[in-house]
Amino acid sequence: MAASPSSTLVSPPRVDLDGEDTSTLVRGTPEWLRETLTSTAGEMARLGRVILAMVVDSYGLSHRSDEVVDATDTNFRMLRYHNDTTRASSSDGQPTVGLAAHVDGSYLTVLFQNDVDGFELRTRDGGEWVRVHSPGPESLLVVAGQPLVAWSNGRVHAPVHRVAVGGREDRLSCGVFLLPSKNLVVDAPPELVTVDAPRRFRPFEYSDYLRFKHAGGNGEDVLDRFAGI
Numbered sequence: 244m245a246a247s248p249s250s251t252l253v254s255p256p257r258v259d260l261d262g263e264d265t266s267t268l269v270r271g272t273p274e275w276l277r278e279t280l281t282s283t284a285g286e287m288a289r290l291g292r293v294i295l296a297m298v299v300d301s302y303g304l305s306h307r308s309d310e311v312v313d314a315t316d317t318n319f320r321m322l323r324y325h326n327d328t329t330r331a332s333s334s335d336g337q338p339t340v341g342l343a344a345h346v347d348g349s350y351l352t353v354l355f356q357n358d359v360d361g362f363e364l365r366t367r368d369g370g371e372w373v374r375v376h377s378p379g380p381e382s383l384l385v386v387a388g389q390p391l392v393a394w395s396n397g398r399v400h401a402p403v404h405r406v407a408v409g410g411r412e413d414r415l416s417c418g419v420f421l422l423p424s425k426n427l428v429v430d431a432p433p434e435l436v437t438v439d440a441p442r443r444f445r446p447f448e449y450s451d452y453l454r455f456k457h458a459g460g461n462g463e464d465v466l467d468r469f470a471g472i
């Protein structure tokens with residue numbers, strides 16, 4: 244059966260890029276690696292912000308992209324999924340899950356993985372898991388999360404995803420989570436609430452959503468339960 248995520252993750256350091264002192268990003272990490280991590284996380288965060296602005300622009304709201312992008316924070320996280328052959332297959336033929344199915348609580352997540360696949364998306368009808376193959380070391384995966392669903396009044400889809408393990412090597416990944424600022428009120432702009440597309444979510448403070456999500460599990464219905472109208 245599915246292993247608990249914590250048993251396969253090796254001390255994922257959470258890095259607060261917006262902290263006062265970025266040199267404490269990776270305390271206990273050698274200097275040479277610290278610099279690499281800091282610049283990698285910084286570049287991935289920059290890319291995340293550019294993509295978020297592109298999403299806002301794509302709704303004809305370029306005048307709003309600064310206000311959305313400026314009210315964000317970032318987290319950088321590194322994950323290691325052990326290739327544990329004793330748990331590589333289970334009696335019911337289901338893959339071993341290294342990270343349980345969830346929907347992200349970020350606006351966007353920018354992910355990089357080594358060449359060991361394992362990231363899987365659930366199809367929108369909920370019927371099937373689809374493996375996302377990394378096209379190569381120069382590619383990143385960008386995943387939408389629930390705050391973007393709320394901001395876009397339901398236009399953006401935040402996919403349920405998980406990580407399946409059991410390959411020949413450990414899977415390594417790192418990701419930047421582009422989050423609404425903690426006390427930001429996440430709300431769809433008036434342009435996206437129309438007669439044809441009535442309001443789907445009440446405005447909410449991001450920290451309240453996070454508290455609700457952490458208490459209530461990772462189900463894809465979290466946003467609806469918390470703020471659905």
Ligand SMILES: O=C(O)CCC(=O)C(=O)O
Pocket residue numbers: 322342347352354356362404405406416417418
């Ligand atoms: O490790 C991965 O590829 C996915 C990580 C992920 O989905 C998450 O941390 O939210």
Ligand SMILES: [Fe+2]
Pocket residue numbers: 345346347352404
């Ligand atoms: Fe995720």
